[in-house]
Amino acid sequence: xxxxxLPTNVPWLSLVLVVPLVGALLVVLTPSVAGRVIKQLxxxxxxxTLALVLAIIGGFQQGVGGLHLQFEExxxxxxxxxxxxxxxxxxxxxxxxxxxxxxxLIAIIVTDSATPRLKEFILLLLILEAATAGILLALDLILFxxxxxxxxxxxxxxxxxWGEGRRxxxxxxxLIYTVIGSFAMLIAILAVAGxxxxxxxxxxxxxxxxxxHPAAGVWHLPxxxxxxxxxxxxxxxxxxxxxxKMPIWPLHTWLPPAYTASxxxxxIVFAGLVSKLGAYGxxxxxxxxxxxxxxxxxxxxxxLATIGILYGAVMALAQTDLKRLVAYASMSxxxxxxxxxFAGNLLGIEGALVQMxxxxxxxxxxxxVVGMIERRAGTRLRGELRGLGxxxxxxxxxxxVVSLAALGLPGLNGFVxxxxxxxxxxxxxxxxAVGAGIGVVLAAWYVLRFYQxxxxxxxxxxxxxxxxxxxxxxxLAPLLALMVVIGISPGFFPAAVDATVxxxxxxxx
Amino acid sequence: xxxNLSGLGIDYGAILPELIVVGTAIVVLFLDLVVPADRxxxxxxxxxxxxxxxxxxxxPLWGQDRAAFGDTVIADSLAAFxxxxxxxxxxxxxxxxxxxxxxxxxxxxxxxxxxxxxxAGMMLLAAATSLMTIFLGIELLSVCLYVLSGFARTxxxxxxxxxxxxxxxxxxxxxxxxxxxxxxxxxxxTTLRAIAAATTTAAASNVLLLVGxxxxxxxxxxxxxxxxxxxxxxxxYEGAPTVxxxxxxxxxxxxxxxxxxxxxxxxxxxxxxxWYFPLALIAIFSLFIGNLVAITQDxxxxxxxxxxxxxxxxxxxxxxxxxxxxxxxxxxxxxxxAVMNFGAFAVVTAIGAGGEQTADLSYxxxxxxxxxxxxxxxxxxxxSLAGIPPTVGFFAKLFVFQSLVTAQIWAPLVVAVIMTxxxxxxxxxxxxxxxxxxxxxxxxxxxxxxxxxxxxAVAVATVFLGLFPSVVLDWASHAASLHF
Numbered sequence: 004x005x006x007x008x009l010p011t012n013v014p015w016l017s018l019v020l021v022v023p024l025v026g027a028l029l030v031v032l033t034p035s036v037a038g039r040v041i042k043q044l045x046x047x048x049x050x051x052t053l054a055l056v057l058a059i060i061g062g063f064q065q066g067v068g069g070l071h072l073q074f075e076e077x078x079x080x081x082x083x084x085x086x087x088x089x090x091x092x093x094x095x096x097x098x099x100x101x102x103x104x105x106x107x108l109i110a111i112i113v114t115d116s117a118t119p120r121l122k123e124f125i126l127l128l129l130i131l132e133a134a135t136a137g138i139l140l141a142l143d144l145i146l147f148x149x150x151x152x153x154x155x156x157x158x159x160x161x162x163x164x165w166g167e168g169r170r171x172x173x174x175x176x177x178l179i180y181t182v183i184g185s186f187a188m189l190i191a192i193l194a195v196a197g198x199x200x201x202x203x204x205x206x207x208x209x210x211x212x213x214x215x216h217p218a219a220g221v222w223h224l225p226x227x228x229x230x231x232x233x234x235x236x237x238x239x240x241x242x243x244x245x246x247x248k249m250p251i252w253p254l255h256t257w258l259p260p261a262y263t264a265s266x267x268x269x270x271i272v273f274a275g276l277v278s279k280l281g282a283y284g285x286x287x288x289x290x291x292x293x294x295x296x297x298x299x300x301x302x303x304x305x306x307l308a309t310i311g312i313l314y315g316a317v318m319a320l321a322q323t324d325l326k327r328l329v330a331y332a333s334m335s336x337x338x339x340x341x342x343x344x345f346a347g348n349l350l351g352i353e354g355a356l357v358q359m360x361x362x363x364x365x366x367x368x369x370x371x372v373v374g375m376i377e378r379r380a381g382t383r384l385r386g387e388l389r390g391l392g393x394x395x396x397x398x399x400x401x402x403x404v405v406s407l408a409a410l411g412l413p414g415l416n417g418f419v420x421x422x423x424x425x426x427x428x429x430x431x432x433x434x435x436a437v438g439a440g441i442g443v444v445l446a447a448w449y450v451l452r453f454y455q456x457x458x459x460x461x462x463x464x465x466x467x468x469x470x471x472x473x474x475x476x477x478x479l480a481p482l483l484a485l486m487v488v489i490g491i492s493p494g495f496f497p498a499a500v501d502a503t504v505x506x507x508x509x510x511x512x
Numbered sequence: 513x514x515x516n517l518s519g520l521g522i523d524y525g526a527i528l529p530e531l532i533v534v535g536t537a538i539v540v541l542f543l544d545l546v547v548p549a550d551r552x553x554x555x556x557x558x559x560x561x562x563x564x565x566x567x568x569x570x571x572p573l574w575g576q577d578r579a580a581f582g583d584t585v586i587a588d589s590l591a592a593f594x595x596x597x598x599x600x601x602x603x604x605x606x607x608x609x610x611x612x613x614x615x616x617x618x619x620x621x622x623x624x625x626x627x628x629x630x631x632a633g634m635m636l637l638a639a640a641t642s643l644m645t646i647f648l649g650i651e652l653l654s655v656c657l658y659v660l661s662g663f664a665r666t667x668x669x670x671x672x673x674x675x676x677x678x679x680x681x682x683x684x685x686x687x688x689x690x691x692x693x694x695x696x697x698x699x700x701x702t703t704l705r706a707i708a709a710a711t712t713t714a715a716a717s718n719v720l721l722l723v724g725x726x727x728x729x730x731x732x733x734x735x736x737x738x739x740x741x742x743x744x745x746x747x748x749y750e751g752a753p754t755v756x757x758x759x760x761x762x763x764x765x766x767x768x769x770x771x772x773x774x775x776x777x778x779x780x781x782x783x784x785x786x787w788y789f790p791l792a793l794i795a796i797f798s799l800f801i802g803n804l805v806a807i808t809q810d811x812x813x814x815x816x817x818x819x820x821x822x823x824x825x826x827x828x829x830x831x832x833x834x835x836x837x838x839x840x841x842x843x844x845x846x847x848x849x850a851v852m853n854f855g856a857f858a859v860v861t862a863i864g865a866g867g868e869q870t871a872d873l874s875y876x877x878x879x880x881x882x883x884x885x886x887x888x889x890x891x892x893x894x895x896s897l898a899g900i901p902p903t904v905g906f907f908a909k910l911f912v913f914q915s916l917v918t919a920q921i922w923a924p925l926v927v928a929v930i931m932t933x934x935x936x937x938x939x940x941x942x943x944x945x946x947x948x949x950x951x952x953x954x955x956x957x958x959x960x961x962x963x964x965x966x967x968x969a970v971a972v973a974t975v976f977l978g979l980f981p982s983v984v985l986d987w988a989s990h991a992a993s994l995h996f
Contacts, residue, residue, distance in 0.1 A: 083985060
């Protein structure tokens with residue numbers, strides 16, 4: 004990194020937001036009969052965005068700036084309330100931004116050109132890309148909230164209109180869960196700024212300001228019900244929003260229907276990226292704004308995360324529908340990320356950040372594989388699939404790499420994150436590390452059963468499963484490359500993350 | 513504190529915008545005699561020109577503090593704020609009216625006269641600083657609206673709406689007037705300035721005064737359709753011609769809240785502990801009833817009526833802290849509500865130009881495929897009413913919630929947040945219905961040029977103010993700094 008220096012007079016981060024929106028505008032202006040043009044426009048937009056993000060990653064300088072934030076942009080937005088348009092990027096958000104650009108490009112490429120109302124589909128995907136990028140870049144709490152909520156609308160439509168099965172139910176359940184969390188966070192945001200105002204006399208929603216004065220105080224409940232620490236209360240407000248988004252057990256019940264109902268392009272960004280935004284929010288806001296509360300509440304949350312690992316793994320074992328299987332596997336893996344965050348030490352948090360990227364790559368690849376199986380075989384029920392490898396050896400080979408990464412084989416990326424997280428959990432909460440270890444074993448079980456059951460054995464007669472096309476290999480290739488690269492040189496990520504985490508006022512165990 | 517006794521303080525400049533609006537009404541009255549029946553669209557043009565003149569005359573009032581006519585009206589920033597808002601609403605209403613009226617065969621000149629009369633009453637209400645002028649303003653706007661509600665003379669629903677509105681409105685006016693009489697009895701004056709002075713002294717604990725305020729609140733709560741004084745709203749909104757509903761759902765509420773602000777924030781701050789609880793209760797009631805009953809509505813006009821009751825609750829929340837910050841949030845919310853709710857009803861109007869049975873939600877099935885423009889702008893308005901960024905409705909709720917957090921008012925805040933989540937259900941349901949596959953071909957009518965321009969402009973404003981709320985917020989903040 005920092006291979007070169009980007010010119011400073013260009014609003015790079017704003018461009019990352021603006022390019023997808025300009026693409027969306029162009030899509031709007033294109034007549035809906037020109038399906039090919041619309042899809043090409045979408046791909047072009049996503050490619051430009053990815054190029055921009057790669058340029059930013061390349062130009063990122065480690066350990067520069069007060070909180071190691073770079074490419075900062077501050078504009079007055081609502082000055083009378085201390086709300087500003089403040090963007091910035093650091094080790095927490097850098098690689099997630101890259102993941103964001105990559106997954107959206109893949110999602111648009113794998114979008115079937117025959118999708119009904121393709122124009123609106125691409126349009127919503129591009130708007131969603133801008134919103135999720137905004138979540139990663141926003142440093143003003145209100146700005147963050149605006150992006151956080153703005154993400155909801157396109158997702159709701161993408162599931163509710165283009166979904167399958169009980170799509171409206173799934174979209175609605177997802178929406179209601181998310182909105183409940185969002186409003187808890189909104190009140191917490193207002194309260195954080197209010198408390199900061201009463202302590203410092205400065206009304207600001209800026210993360211860089213708020214992070215310097217962690218909220219303190221005790222709220223005495225009416226009557227003699229005792230008292231609650233205000234930081235703990237605010238922590239819970241934020242945590243609710245992020246825990247629902249991740250999701251952390253037991254707030255996960257929206258997930259299986261939503262992932263199952265989503266069309267493949269949507270579930271790639273949904274599972275691959277959106278779930279990580281909850282984890283990102285935990286580190287960015289919960290750990291840094293309320294270090295005391297994070298320290299005292301980290302333990303219970305780590306327990307919930309571990310339950311999530313085991314619950315997701317056991318449920319994944321029980322599924323016959325491959326899409327549901329991967330959905331629960333995703334939940335189990337997110338439990339690892341949660342465990343790493345709440346372990347509250349450097350190893351754990353680094354591991355969580357690395358695992359966020361890994362999980363995005365692996366889950367996106369798994370859902371792609373499920374999509375390919377379903378499109379070719381016409382079913383995604385585990386019992387009806389066997390011997391796919393006989394007629395499609397290349398497919399089986401690539402699938403094997405993805406599977407091995409998913410179960411955490413050393414040398415591939417899944418191992419790096421899980422290992423760091425286990426080390427972190429080991430030093431903070433030993434029993435939970437053991438529980439997580441059981442989760443790894445279960446993961447090997449359900450992943451290998453999925454792989455072996457579908458690709459090996461004798462194929463049915465007549466064997467009709469066609470081999471991958473160039474395009475299919477093309478979309479899997481960058482993900483597979485990342486799996487190998489991260490697996491071989493794991494030091495690449497933690498270096499950037501390390502400095503940022505140390506700069507935050509996080510209380511490490 | 514001084515009452516201008518030299519003469520009566522006659523100052524026509526202070527009420528110039530109101531005078532222009534009334535003058536325009538008189539001009540239209542006479543023009544109606546000479547304009548041929550098929551050219552009544554011209555009357556809308558004259559109305560708009562007159563309103564634009566009144567708009568221009570409102571700007572100089574900004575930043576003034578000009579009490580006139582024996583302290584019964586005032587030309588200040590708050591009055592200017594509401595003048596601009598109300599005139600803008602009326603202009604937009606006049607622009608979408610001709611097509612709708614022609615389609616329903618209601619194209620009569622009296623419509624514009626009554627519209628202007630109601631607007632003048634609302635503007636007077638926003639500028640009123642005496643119980644008498646408040647009453648005058650309310651009556652002027654109410655009488656015009658009673659007639660407008662029943663303007664579809666051959667439609668039974670419209671007649672029913674007008675009669676219901678008239679009877680209940682008359683009843684509410686009785687409360688209002690009786691309250692005013694009691695307040696006068698307790699304080700010995702009708703001007704808000706003198707009443708404010710009196711309440712800081714011994715009169716503050718006067719039972720007469722408190723009962724008077726309570727009755728006055730009932731009358732005003734009726735006008736803003738806050739629960740439990742909301743019973744008329746769904747029926748009248750449903751029965752009145754849609755274009756009239758569009759106008760009165762936003763304009764009446766705005767004007768009445770101007771009076772509520774002048775009364776509770778400026779006149780009775782010294783006894784805020786007395787009115788806080790009943791007002792909070794009304795707000796909470798409105799939030800509950802509006803949001804919960806809206807869920808069950810299958811008629812979009814009735815749904816929007818209950819949503820309007822809910823929004824009256826949100827706006828009232830801004831009054832509760834009794835602070836300038838809270839009142840700023842209230843004013844911003846009123847402006848935001850005016851934009852987004854006008855838009856939503858205007859879409860219903862545009863669709864209703866083909867006939868009046870189209871407010872039923874089943875008609876909206878698959879609207880995205882039949883009329884993508886209308887469905888898209890409706891989606892924006894629904895998202896804004898629900899309070900999802902980046903729309904103006906989000907910041908409206910944000911500012912109100914923030915004023916409550918600052919004032920540490922928790923219980924109403926919690927109710928408001930929970931009810932906001934509930935409201936997502938019925939706003940998004942409209943979008944879901946519009947996205948569903950259409951059942952079959954339904955006869956179409958085209959949207960006229962002026963209507964689609966208005967709709968487009970309002971939708972753009974909804975999003976634009978959702979991205980850049982600062983300008984309007986600063987105006988609201990300036991207008992909210994009342995002092996007597």
